[in-house]
Amino acid sequence: LDIIVAQEPAAIPDNIARYKLLRWGEKNLSNVRIAPPQQGGMADSTLASLCSIVQIIPAADGGNDMVVPETVLGSQRHIPSLSHKGILGWQTDTLEIESLMLGNPLSFPIPPLVGVKVTGKPRKGVGFTDLALTIMLLLQRHEAKGKIVEFFGSGLDAFSAADRAAIAQMAHHHEGVLTTLFPIDATTITHLRQTKTPPHTVALVEAYAKAQGLWREGWPHESAQDPTYNTVIELGLDTIRAVVGYGGMAGTVIQLSEAASYFTKNNPPQTAEGDPLATIRHGDVLLAQLGSETTPPHPTEMIIAGLVAREARKNGLKLKPWVRATMPPLPTRLAAYMKKAGLLDDLDALGFRQSAAAAKSQEPLPFAAPIQKALQENKLTLCSVGTDDDVFDGPLQEACKIHVLASPATVIVYAIAGNVAQDVFLKPIGLNAEGKPINIRDLWPGVADVLALTEDTPPHLLTESRPDxxxxxxxxxxAITAPTSTDALWKELAPVVIRPPLLESFAPEQPKKENIHNARILAILENDVQAGWIQADLFHPPAIAPTGNYEQMLQGALQNAALKNAMVEDPAAVGVTKHHPSGLTMPYAEAISRYQREKTPMVLVAGHNLGGGRGQEWGAKTLRYLGVRAVIAQSYDPAFRHNLVRVGILPLQLKSTLSLADLNLTGTETLNLIGIPDLGAPPGEIMVTLEGHEDIERYMLHCRLDTPEEHAMFNQGSLWATTARSLIPVAV
Incomplete structure (x- = not known):
C-alpha cells in the first residue's frame, strides 16, 4: 500500500491527528509506504514512481522467483495515466482498496474492450491538444464510457511518454473511460532510462515484454499484431488539424480555422454596432486560464506557450483589458525550468502570473445595466478559454456562457485577440509598435526553437519525480509521533478521528439474517442522485471539511440542496422529510432519531442511476451510520451498489416492467421485505409488501447481491465483519 499525502509541509499542524494515524500505520503495518507532505501535491508527484511495470515475486519454497506484470488500483484520479508505461491501472474508491487490504479478492465483470489503431504521422503545426481533443471526440462517438481502451498501431511512435500519460488521464477524467493501456515499446524503454530507472530493471522489463508477447514491434511487423477488440477506432494522425473544444471537453471539436464562423453561426449577435452594448462585444473573452488546480498543462505545450508569449512581448502585444488571465501554480520542476529559460517572465509580462490566490479571487467586471440585461436575456454571449475544463468558479466564469478548450499557446492568442468570434487563424490578432499587423504564424515557434530549449531535458521529465x-x-x-497501543492512539486522535461503529467488535458467530418488518421510507428520491449529495457536502460552500469523525460528517448528511424528497410537498425544502405515522415534516436527523427510538427500520427509495459521482464510499457509509437497512431503486451506479453491500445495506431493484411511478408511493406506507433468510446463490428475489391505509400491495424485486462473494459478505453483516471472522481461526 502506497499513500501519497498531497498537502504541502505547511499543512502539517492543521492535519496533525490524521498524520499521527498515518505514522502509526507506517510503523506498525507491513508493506506500507507513505510519501510525506511535499511541495506541489499529487499532480506534481509522479505516480509512475510507485511501480516498475513488472514485479518479481520471491519463491516461497526455494524454487524460481516469478515475474508478473504489475497492476495498480488507487483512489486518486491520475492512476489511469500509468498506462503510458504499459501498466494496467484504474481508479477505484477507498472501500475497494480497503477490501483488498483486508485480503478479499477483486472481482468485477470484464468491460468491453475498445482498440484505437493509430497510423500515420502528425502534420506540421499540430500539437498535443489537437491530438487529444480529436481522440476524446472519437471516444465520445464510440461510447467508450466505462470501457477499457487500448492503443496500438505504428502511429504510436509519434506519442511521447508524456503524451500517452495525458491522453490516458483525459480519457478517464473527461470521457469516463475505465482505463486505457498503451503497449510496452521503445518509447517505454527510453522513458525508463531517462527517469534513471536501474539498468537491470529496464532490461527485465524489455525481456519480459518480448517473452510474453507484450512488446510492440515497429513497422512493418506491426500489422501482424492487430489484437481483437469489441470495437476498433481508426485514427490517422495525418488527418488531424489544429482544433479547439467549443463548449469544453464535452462539447464539439472544431478546426481552429473554422472556430470564428462556428461561434457566429451558433450564437448570432443580437445587437448592432452602435448599440451601447458595444463596450462589451458578443464573443468577448473574459477569462483565459493556463492549467488548473487538478491538471497541470502539457509540459511541451507550456514551453511553446512561453515562446509565443515571448514573441508577443517583443512585438508589443498585450491582452485585451477585459481579459482576466489566470495561471494556477505549475508543477515545481516545470516552473523552475521555465523560470530559468525566462519564459515565466514572458508570460508574466502578458498577465499570466502563477498564483492560486489570484486565480480564485475573481472580481466581477463593472457591467453596465444594459449589459447585465443583455446577459440575462441571452442576447450577449461571453466566453472563457482554457487548457482544461476545470476553470475556477467565480463571477467571471458564471458570466461566461461558452468555454473554449484549447492548447496553452492558443489560449494566449485568444487572450490577445480578446474575442472568439475573431478569426485568429487567418486574420491579424493585433498590431506591433510600428503598426504592422501580427498574425498567429508570426508568434508561433518553429520545431528548432522548441528543441533548442529542451535538448538537455526532455519536457516530460519536467513533471516527473524521481523514485527516491x-x-x-x-x-x-x-518528528510526528504516535502511541504504540491502539487504545492510546484512539484517545489521542479524538475528536478529529474517532473509532467508527463499523469497526466495533464482532460476535464470533455469523448473525442470522431475518426479514425486515414494519419499515418506514426515509425519503423518496428522484433519478440521478449523486452519492455526494447523500453525505456531508465536501465540495461546495458552506462545506464540511473531510474528517475521520463520523459523527461530525453525519451532521451534514442529506442536506444538499440538489437532493429532492418527493415525500415533502415544498419542492424548495432542503434537509427535511416526513416522519410517519405522525405525518410531521422535520429535519432528517430528528426523523431518524425518532425511528431509532421507536425501533423502526428505515428504507431509502430512489429512481434510476442512484449513487454516481464522487464520494461513493462515504455516501454508502453515511446511509449505514444513519440506520438505513435497505435501498430500493430503479437502477444503481455499479460502484455505489457494491459499496452498499460492503457496508451491510441490502440493495434491491425494481424489475424492468415496473417503474417508481407505478408504485404510487407517498411515504405513508409500511414496508415488509420478505425472503431475506432464504436467499440462495445469485440471482435472487425479495418480495416487498406495501401496506397503505386500505390495502396491501406486493411486488417482487431483484436482489442485487450479484456474486456469491457479495452474498456471503451481506450474510456476515459487512466487509469488516467478514474479515474479522475470517481471522478468528488464525488467532486461535
Missing part, C-alpha cells in the same frame, strides 16, 4: 524523491524522509514528518 517521493518517499524521501523529511524532518517535519519524522
Amino acid at each position: 524523491d517521493i518517499f524521501r524522509a523529511q524532518p517535519d514528518w519524522q
Whole structure:
C-alpha cells in the first residue's frame, strides 16, 4: 500500500491527528509506504514512481522467483495515466482498496474492450491538444464510457511518454473511460532510462515484454499484431488539424480555422454596432486560464506557450483589458525550468502570473445595466478559454456562457485577440509598435526553437519525480509521533478521528439474517442522485471539511440542496422529510432519531442511476451510520451498489416492467421485505409488501447481491465483519 499525502509541509499542524494515524500505520503495518507532505501535491508527484511495470515475486519454497506484470488500483484520479508505461491501472474508491487490504479478492465483470489503431504521422503545426481533443471526440462517438481502451498501431511512435500519460488521464477524467493501456515499446524503454530507472530493471522489463508477447514491434511487423477488440477506432494522425473544444471537453471539436464562423453561426449577435452594448462585444473573452488546480498543462505545450508569449512581448502585444488571465501554480520542476529559460517572465509580462490566490479571487467586471440585461436575456454571449475544463468558479466564469478548450499557446492568442468570434487563424490578432499587423504564424515557434530549449531535458521529465524523491524522509514528518497501543492512539486522535461503529467488535458467530418488518421510507428520491449529495457536502460552500469523525460528517448528511424528497410537498425544502405515522415534516436527523427510538427500520427509495459521482464510499457509509437497512431503486451506479453491500445495506431493484411511478408511493406506507433468510446463490428475489391505509400491495424485486462473494459478505453483516471472522481461526 502506497499513500501519497498531497498537502504541502505547511499543512502539517492543521492535519496533525490524521498524520499521527498515518505514522502509526507506517510503523506498525507491513508493506506500507507513505510519501510525506511535499511541495506541489499529487499532480506534481509522479505516480509512475510507485511501480516498475513488472514485479518479481520471491519463491516461497526455494524454487524460481516469478515475474508478473504489475497492476495498480488507487483512489486518486491520475492512476489511469500509468498506462503510458504499459501498466494496467484504474481508479477505484477507498472501500475497494480497503477490501483488498483486508485480503478479499477483486472481482468485477470484464468491460468491453475498445482498440484505437493509430497510423500515420502528425502534420506540421499540430500539437498535443489537437491530438487529444480529436481522440476524446472519437471516444465520445464510440461510447467508450466505462470501457477499457487500448492503443496500438505504428502511429504510436509519434506519442511521447508524456503524451500517452495525458491522453490516458483525459480519457478517464473527461470521457469516463475505465482505463486505457498503451503497449510496452521503445518509447517505454527510453522513458525508463531517462527517469534513471536501474539498468537491470529496464532490461527485465524489455525481456519480459518480448517473452510474453507484450512488446510492440515497429513497422512493418506491426500489422501482424492487430489484437481483437469489441470495437476498433481508426485514427490517422495525418488527418488531424489544429482544433479547439467549443463548449469544453464535452462539447464539439472544431478546426481552429473554422472556430470564428462556428461561434457566429451558433450564437448570432443580437445587437448592432452602435448599440451601447458595444463596450462589451458578443464573443468577448473574459477569462483565459493556463492549467488548473487538478491538471497541470502539457509540459511541451507550456514551453511553446512561453515562446509565443515571448514573441508577443517583443512585438508589443498585450491582452485585451477585459481579459482576466489566470495561471494556477505549475508543477515545481516545470516552473523552475521555465523560470530559468525566462519564459515565466514572458508570460508574466502578458498577465499570466502563477498564483492560486489570484486565480480564485475573481472580481466581477463593472457591467453596465444594459449589459447585465443583455446577459440575462441571452442576447450577449461571453466566453472563457482554457487548457482544461476545470476553470475556477467565480463571477467571471458564471458570466461566461461558452468555454473554449484549447492548447496553452492558443489560449494566449485568444487572450490577445480578446474575442472568439475573431478569426485568429487567418486574420491579424493585433498590431506591433510600428503598426504592422501580427498574425498567429508570426508568434508561433518553429520545431528548432522548441528543441533548442529542451535538448538537455526532455519536457516530460519536467513533471516527473524521481523514485527516491517521493518517499524521501523529511524532518517535519519524522518528528510526528504516535502511541504504540491502539487504545492510546484512539484517545489521542479524538475528536478529529474517532473509532467508527463499523469497526466495533464482532460476535464470533455469523448473525442470522431475518426479514425486515414494519419499515418506514426515509425519503423518496428522484433519478440521478449523486452519492455526494447523500453525505456531508465536501465540495461546495458552506462545506464540511473531510474528517475521520463520523459523527461530525453525519451532521451534514442529506442536506444538499440538489437532493429532492418527493415525500415533502415544498419542492424548495432542503434537509427535511416526513416522519410517519405522525405525518410531521422535520429535519432528517430528528426523523431518524425518532425511528431509532421507536425501533423502526428505515428504507431509502430512489429512481434510476442512484449513487454516481464522487464520494461513493462515504455516501454508502453515511446511509449505514444513519440506520438505513435497505435501498430500493430503479437502477444503481455499479460502484455505489457494491459499496452498499460492503457496508451491510441490502440493495434491491425494481424489475424492468415496473417503474417508481407505478408504485404510487407517498411515504405513508409500511414496508415488509420478505425472503431475506432464504436467499440462495445469485440471482435472487425479495418480495416487498406495501401496506397503505386500505390495502396491501406486493411486488417482487431483484436482489442485487450479484456474486456469491457479495452474498456471503451481506450474510456476515459487512466487509469488516467478514474479515474479522475470517481471522478468528488464525488467532486461535
